[in-house]
Amino acid sequence: xxxxxxxxxxxxxxxxxxxxxxxxxxxxxxxxxxxxxxxxxxxxxxxxxxxxxxxxxxxxxxxxxxxxxxxxxxxxxxxxxxxxxxxxxxxxxxxxxxxxxxxxxxxxxxxxxxxxxxxxxxxxxxxxxxxxxxxxxxxxxxxxxxxxxxxxxxxxxxxxxxxxxxxxxxxxxxxxxxxxxxxxxxxxxxxxxxxxxxxxxxxxxxxxxxxxxxxxxxxxxxxxxxxxxxxxxxxxxxxxxxxxxxxxxxxxxxxxxxxxxxxxxxxxxxxxxxxxxxxxxxxxxxxxxxxxxxxxxxxxxxxxxxxxxxxxxxxxxxxxxxxxxxxxxxxxxxxxxxxxxxxxxxxxxxxxxxxxxxxxxxxxxxxxxxxxxxxxxxxxxxxxxxxxxxxxxxxxxxxxxxxxxxxxxxxxxxxxxxxxxxxxxxxxxxxxxxxxxxxxxxxxxxxxxxxxxxxxxxxxxxxxxxxxxxxxxxxxxxxxxxxxxxxxxxxxxxxxxxxxxxxxxxxxxxxxxxxxxxxxxxxxxxxxxxxxxxxxxxxxxxxxxxxxxxxxxxxxxxxxxxxxxxxxxxxxxxxxxxxxxxxxxxxxxxxxxxxxxx
Amino acid sequence: xxxxxxxxxxxxxxxxxxxxxxxxxxxxxxxxxxxxxxxxxxxxxxxxxxxxxxxxxxxxxxxxxxxxxxxxxxxxxxxxxxxxxxxxxxxxxxxxxxxxxxxxxxxxxxxxxxxxxxxxxxxxxxxxxxxxxxxxxxxxxxxxxxxxxxxxxxxxxxxxxxxxxxxxxxxxx
Numbered sequence: 001x002x003x004x005x006x007x008x009x010x011x012x013x014x015x016x017x018x019x020x021x022x023x024x025x026x027x028x029x030x031x032x033x034x035x036x037x038x039x040x041x042x043x044x045x046x047x048x049x050x051x052x053x054x055x056x057x058x059x060x061x062x063x064x065x066x067x068x069x070x071x072x073x074x075x076x077x078x079x080x081x082x083x084x085x086x087x088x089x090x091x092x093x094x095x096x097x098x099x100x101x102x103x104x105x106x107x108x109x110x111x112x113x114x115x116x117x118x119x120x121x122x123x124x125x126x127x128x129x130x131x132x133x134x135x136x137x138x139x140x141x142x143x144x145x146x147x148x149x150x151x152x153x154x155x156x157x158x159x160x161x162x163x164x165x166x167x168x169x170x171x172x173x174x175x176x177x178x179x180x181x182x183x184x185x186x187x188x189x190x191x192x193x194x195x196x197x198x199x200x201x202x203x204x205x206x207x208x209x210x211x212x213x214x215x216x217x218x219x220x221x222x223x224x225x226x227x228x229x230x231x232x233x234x235x236x237x238x239x240x241x242x243x244x245x246x247x248x249x250x251x252x253x254x255x256x257x258x259x260x261x262x263x264x265x266x267x268x269x270x271x272x273x274x275x276x277x278x279x280x281x282x283x284x285x286x287x288x289x290x291x292x293x294x295x296x297x298x299x300x301x302x303x304x305x306x307x308x309x310x311x312x313x314x315x316x317x318x319x320x321x322x323x324x325x326x327x328x329x330x331x332x333x334x335x336x337x338x339x340x341x342x343x344x345x346x347x348x349x350x351x352x353x354x355x356x357x358x359x360x361x362x363x364x365x366x367x368x369x370x371x372x373x374x375x376x377x378x379x380x381x382x383x384x385x386x387x388x389x390x391x392x393x394x395x396x397x398x399x400x401x402x403x404x405x406x407x408x409x410x411x412x413x414x415x416x417x418x419x420x421x422x423x424x425x426x427x428x429x430x431x432x433x434x435x436x437x438x439x440x441x442x443x444x445x446x447x448x449x450x451x452x453x454x455x456x457x458x459x460x461x462x463x464x465x466x467x468x469x470x471x472x473x474x475x476x477x478x479x480x481x482x483x484x485x486x487x488x489x490x491x492x493x494x495x496x497x498x499x500x501x502x503x504x505x506x507x508x509x510x511x512x513x514x515x516x517x518x519x520x521x522x523x524x525x526x527x528x529x530x531x532x533x534x535x536x537x538x539x540x541x542x543x544x545x546x547x548x549x550x551x552x553x554x555x556x557x558x559x560x561x562x563x564x565x566x567x568x569x570x571x572x573x574x575x576x577x578x579x580x581x582x583x584x585x586x587x588x589x590x591x592x593x594x595x596x597x598x
Numbered sequence: 599x600x601x602x603x604x605x606x607x608x609x610x611x612x613x614x615x616x617x618x619x620x621x622x623x624x625x626x627x628x629x630x631x632x633x634x635x636x637x638x639x640x641x642x643x644x645x646x647x648x649x650x651x652x653x654x655x656x657x658x659x660x661x662x663x664x665x666x667x668x669x670x671x672x673x674x675x676x677x678x679x680x681x682x683x684x685x686x687x688x689x690x691x692x693x694x695x696x697x698x699x700x701x702x703x704x705x706x707x708x709x710x711x712x713x714x715x716x717x718x719x720x721x722x723x724x725x726x727x728x729x730x731x732x733x734x735x736x737x738x739x740x741x742x743x744x745x746x747x748x749x750x751x752x753x754x755x756x757x758x759x760x761x762x763x764x765x766x767x768x769x770x771x
Contacts, residue, residue, distance in 0.1 A: 192643035196665035199741070213674040214681040220665075220743070222689050225730060227642035228659050228747045229693065229723065235649065235657035245638040245649070314692065320642075321693045321723070347692045587628050588769045591617065 028086045032379045035079045039384040042072045046391070053390040057398070064407070064416035065395055073392055085309065087376050118303035124294035132296045137332040139297040140260040141253055147181035177305045183312045184259070187223075187320070188252060195220035230320040240328050251328050258327025259319055261335030263308060264300045266342045268292035271352070281349065311351055318345035408485075460485070464529040465520040473512055480505055481533065502536050502543040509534055517562050527578045535559055540588040549593055556583065620646045625664045627742060630765045632758055648762070650748075650755050658748035658755040660762060667741045671734055676715050677703045686719050695723040701731065710767040712737045720750065727751075731759070737768040 046069035051059060065073075132139075199216045214221075235241040243251050268288045273280070275287035295303065308315065319327070322341035326334040342348060379385060398404070398417050407414050459482050460467060471478045484501045509516075513534040520530055535555055537544045544552055560579060566572040583589060618637070620627040622645055629648075638647045650658040675681065683700055690697050701718035708714050718731035727750035735742040744766075746759040 187642065189640065189643050192663065193645070193666065196663075196667055196743070199665060199667040199669065213671075213676045214678065214685050218685050218688075221685060221732065221745075222692070223642070224644060224661055224663075224743075224745045225689055225747075226693060227644060228647065228661060228730075228745060229728070231638075231641060231647065231649075231659055232656050232728070232747055232749075233724075235652065235659075236655055238652065241649075241657065244641065245636060248638075248641050317692050318694070344694075346694055586769055587617075587767055588626060591619070 028083075029375045031079060031083055031086065032375045035076060035083065035379060036382070036384065038072055038076050038079065039382070039388045042069065042076065042388045042391070043384060045069060046072065047387065051387075053387065056391055056394040060391075060394060060398055061417045064414045066415075067413040070415065073388070073395070076388055077392065082309070083376060083379070118295055118299055121295045121299050121303075122291040129290075129293040132293060136261050136264070136297040136335075137257045140257045140301070140332070143177060143260065143298055143301050144181055144184075144253065144256045147177055177302055180301070180305050180309050180312060183309070184256065184316065185252075187316050188248075188255075192220065192223060195223060226317055226320055230324045233321070234325045234328065237325055237329060240325055244328060254331040255324065255327045257331040258323065258334045258338055260297055260301060261332045262319070262323065262327075262338035262342060263304075263315070264292060264295075264297060265335045265339040267300075267304065269339065270343045281343070311348070314345075314348050314351045315342065318342055318348050464526055464533075466516065466526070466529040466533040469516045469520050470509065470512070470533050473516075474508060477505070477508060480508075499542045499546070502541075503546065505533075506536055506543060509536070514558060514562065517559065518565070521563065521566060521575065527575055527582070530559070531582075538582070540586065540592045544592040552593055620662055622664050625738075625740060625742075625768050627662050627664065627737075628767045628769070629662070629762050632762070635758075650752070650758065653755070654749055654751050656749055656752070658746070658752050658759075660744060660746040660759055662766075663743045664768075665741045665743050668739050669741060671715055671736055671741065672705070672713070676717075676734060677705070679703055679717070682717055683719075686721075690721055693723065695721045697721050698727060701729075708735070708764045708766060710765065712767065714763055716763075729756070733763050735763070735766060737766070740768075742766070742768065 046065070047056075048059060196217070199220075231244070234244055268290075269285040270281060272289035272292070273285035273287065274289060275285070277284040277286050292300065301308070318341060319338065322345070323334075323338035326337045326341075330337075399415075405416050407416055460471075460478060467478075467481060471481070480501060484498065484505060517530050517534050520526075520534070531538045537547055537552055537555055538559065540552075560576070563572060563575045563579060566575070616631040617628050618631045620629065620637075627646070632648070632650075634651045636649045638649060639645065641647055644661045644663060646662045648660050648662075679700065679702065682703070683697075686700070687697055689695070698720040701720070703715070703717040705713065705715050713736045715734040716731055718729065720727060720729050722728070729746075729748055729750055731746045733744040733746070735744065744763060746756075748755045748759075
């Protein structure tokens with residue numbers, strides 16, 4: 001059992017590093033295999049043995065859902081959306097049997113456009129075409145804003161601090177476009193640190209050289225290489241460079257407009273070009289498919305998002321390394337220039353060949369398609385998938401109806417479906433969920449809790465001796481401590497707020513701490529606990545920088561004396577040693593206290 | 599014992615050059631401050647990237663990230679140049695770049711006693727030649743990742759990159 005668990009863990013870690021799937025018969029099967037492993041992982045890690053569907057509700061109500069299990073669940077969800085798209089494309093190879101003479105048939109037959117979504121938009125007046133061109137920038141922005149708001153979290157906080165729902169911009173229940181926007185935003189903002197999760201999780205496996213080190217860091221290496229190359233090129237224009245460095249989120253809208261305008265131009269003049277001056281795709285397009293101009297930029301994105309989604313990573317890589325500067329500088333006006341970047345990208349051309357479905361497959365090609373279809377159908381009907389799907393639906397339902405909170409303990413996060421902090425025996429903070437989970441946000445594939453949920457005021461789950469002694473003196477202290485923990489977790493983004501709260505705590509604590517630390521250290525000696533709650537300036541962080549040097553040194557002496565006054569024994573010796581290690585060779589301390597003497 | 603500890607507190611200090619603090623939620627990375635180099639934060643999700651002044655039309659850059667991984671790198675296959683080359687060649691295909699040469703793996707200890715693992719490659723993109731190096735630094739039990747990128751002609755920035763890595767340190771609980 002342990003062996004199976006270990007090999008599944010390894011397979012799972014490696015699979016998380018894979019590039020996106022393209023629609024050909026082999027990769028449908030690869031995606032099915034990946035999803036099968038993920039479902040098995042979910043069963044092993046996130047469900048009790050032999051659990052039945054009808055008992056899932058009570059299981060999750062009692063145990064909650066860890067962020068890791070949420071991540072697996074989201075990976076499965078995301079993979080199944082792609083699988084449905086592949087299935088649609090596979091099915092279309094069978095449908096277009098009598099030729100594809102009309103524009104509608106041409107567009108649907110190649111499997112790149114979802115005709116249902118753009119039906120009726122393929123012929124129009126010249127005025128309508130001009131109107132679509134004129135509105136393309138605001139249209140694209142509408143897609144970005146709507147999708148970002150559905151996704152919520154970081155994207156909303158940074159783009160739209162003053163909440164404003166775009167007018168006439170309802171995308172309906174379109175998770176496909178949300179996925180594209182999510183992919184785009186993720187590439188720009190997130191989650192570079194989460195790309196190291198494979199390396200983090202690998203732990204001792206990698207130390208035993210059972211697998212290659214470089215397999216675990218490929219995504220992070222690729223992302224940093226692409227991003228740093230894009231920024232190096234963007235730095236050729238000093239004005240744009242300053243804009244990017246000083247207000248990166250602010251330039252995103254323009255970058256997105258440039259990309260979405262370019263995608264439309266590229267499809268019209270390259271993918272669907274009807275006549276070339278020379279070799280197809282390598283010469284000038286003499287007859288672009290004008291019907292694209294009858295679609296607004298929003299309709300275009302909605303109608304082609306299946307195709308764009310499958311090629312997401314390749315498109316973004318080509319765009320960032322070749323078109324970022326143009327997009328940041330010119331926005332929608334740069335569409336044609338950026339479209340050339342997409343057109344001339346050899347990597348993208350190779351990927352497209354695999355996506356485009358050939359007409360009327362026969363013989364071996366038809367057999368391959370049938371094999372892929374069978375694999376997809378077999379997966380969709382498999383028992384492992386059935387239980388994961390049931391768990392997904394149960395959790396989704398609980399999110400909407402139960403009182404949900406997130407408990408953070410160290411680096412572990414768990415969603416719990418009860419507010420009773422007394423039930424938890426691990427030290428941490430608990431934050432009630434204050435926004436209801438929308439279907440779209442859940443299905444958008446965000447894999448970390450704090451990027452998708454909004455939470456209420458935090459509380460401590462379990463208090464150590466220092467926190468217990470402190471909170472007993474004053475009711476207002478516990479919420480203050482919990483807020484500080486929460487803001488510390490938010491890191492650099494919440495720096496000002498953390499300093500402000502730490503100062504408040506410091507003012508309350510200082511007159512009381514000599515007595516409190518004696519009590520706390522006698523009960524259960526824990527130096528970290530005492531420093532965090534009673535001597536916060538000895539973290540040598542931002543709070544310490546606001547205090548006089550003499551005050552820091554005074555605090556150190558006071559704490560040393562308090563420890564020194566404890567009864568002789570191993571506890572006192574251990575604490576003195578820990579304090580000495582905390583103070584010595586500590587660059588953060590040196591920065592605050594400076595050189596040498598008192 | 600008490601007197602000894604008070605003595606330690608009074609005289610504990612570390613000699614400081616001008617240092618730049620790259621503070622994240624989990625760890626603070628310290629590097630030397632470089633005149634006229636600018637710091638960008640959270641660009642493409644990368645926590646810290648330092649940019650040189652413009653030279654030969656471009657700014658060189660070097661990124662710093664606390665990976666959070668707690669691994670003893672010398673026991674891993676990080677020195678496997680074949681695997682690294684394969685990874686870089688795949689990346690080059692995706693970005694229409696052409697690999698020119700590879701820089702061998704090397705391991706050394708920096709001035710603050712942290713082990714550094716370094717490897718790199720040279721490539722051409724849109725007619726320009728670039729030099730990229732990856733650095734994996736073991737600092738207080740965690741792995742810090744850094745990547746430098748410059749135009750081949752901007753060799754003067756290589757010295758700055760080396761200094762930054764050589765004097766890098768970290769703290770945090």
